[in-house]
Amino acid sequence: MRLAELSERSGVSTATIKYYLREGLLPPGRQVNATTAEYDEEHLRRLRLVRAMIQVGRVPVAKVREVLGHVDDDSLPRTIRLGAALWALPQVPEPDEEDEYVQAAHREVDALLDQLGWTNAKQLTTVSPAYRSLVVAVAAFRRIGYTFGTELLVPYAELMYRTATLDLDNMEAYPSQAERVEFAILGAVLNEPVLQALHRLAQEEETARRYGFE
Amino acid sequence: MRLAELSERSGVSTATIKYYLREGLLPPGRQVNATTAEYDEEHLRRLRLVRAMIQVGRVPVAKVREVLGHVDDDSLPRTIRLGAALWALPQVPEPDEEDEYVQAAHREVDALLDQLGWTNAKQLTTVSPAYRSLVVAVAAFRRIGYTFGTELLVPYAELMYRTATLDLDNMEAYPSQAERVEFAILGAVLNEPVLQALHRLAQEEETARRYGFE
């Protein structure tokens, strides 16, 4: 398959594919001669993964490169490789550790993790972007004047724990390591939109049930 | 409170506040004379809401203006006002209805809603952005070569339904209409990051429990 065909089958313009090649999001094709390169199904698949990350997941190009680097790094053990790929995904801006709301949020989130018994996650607080995102979001709620207790988050966390269990069960259905890592990334960039959409649909459904269409 | 103080208390630069005023995200202050305006706590609160939407929720400025327009529109009945505000929130790009994957995704999502018995949501498929987001995400999964049955989504949908129930219960705890609408928006722009963060933390916790830190 040559560039033109890769473009046609993926629906991505040749200019954009060239751009991705330049940016290292797509490995170069097999060079047949000085002016021809041959691409295969693996390129097509990778290209679609890149598009899904960028367009649906809104992952910046630089992050995509980083994530793919981890996917392709066979030297890493499973958990690290998976974690590395997921941790490279886009986050909320860094919390300002000076800010009083951020400090209070840290304490609250730590208390929440204790209450939940998530002892493993607790060990990761210094590195996990998910932990930092949670701190930022809680601090934003507080800053704006909404005060809810940590206990309000506990049922949400338990539902999310069950969701995560489903995720991993689904992931384990894939036989190869590479497929599993790829699936985990898709889970993060595509499953989250799915969850979000289901969440809003559920809100609409429940709102209509409670209040009708008034 | 004058502009400089509003800036200091919110941590937003005066230049940015002026920009928000110009863009209509913030109502003008009470004009004391030709060169002085007075702002109050309501301005501060609104400014913080705007910052939360833009920085944590990544809502584009134009969308923020639209959402706030609905929040302030007292003429609308409750459900519509809430729906209008939520539907104005950012989405995934419009699905290309010509695309075969999109068409297949439509059928699948419809089948899912039937299976779930979400008859109210089913009536909203032509207008609901959440429905369209779901279609786009499912189509993206398919395009990339992952084939999972609708039944895989059912348990996720049920968990999200329970999440939505929690949301509405929490919302009903607020007495005034304006607070409820504001809370619903915060729920959409801040609670979703919270859920997402809890989700990833739960994934990390469960991964560690299953596979250790290898």
Place this chain on the structure above:
DNA sequence: CTCGTTGGCGAGCGAAGCTATCCAAGTACC
């Protein structure tokens, strides 16, 4: 021989979200 395609490269573009600068009118403090 002609035409199309290739990789490579550099420049430019359009949207988004600020940021900087200037202005004339007015105020606060000494």
Place this chain on the structure above:
DNA sequence: GGTACTTGGATAGCTTCGCTCGCCAACGAG
């Protein structure tokens, strides 16, 4: 009164991002 500062308003510019375009010489296919 003098001086420094603030105000709203306006305009221009900056940075980042994700492309998009145009040009090139080298090459192969018909």
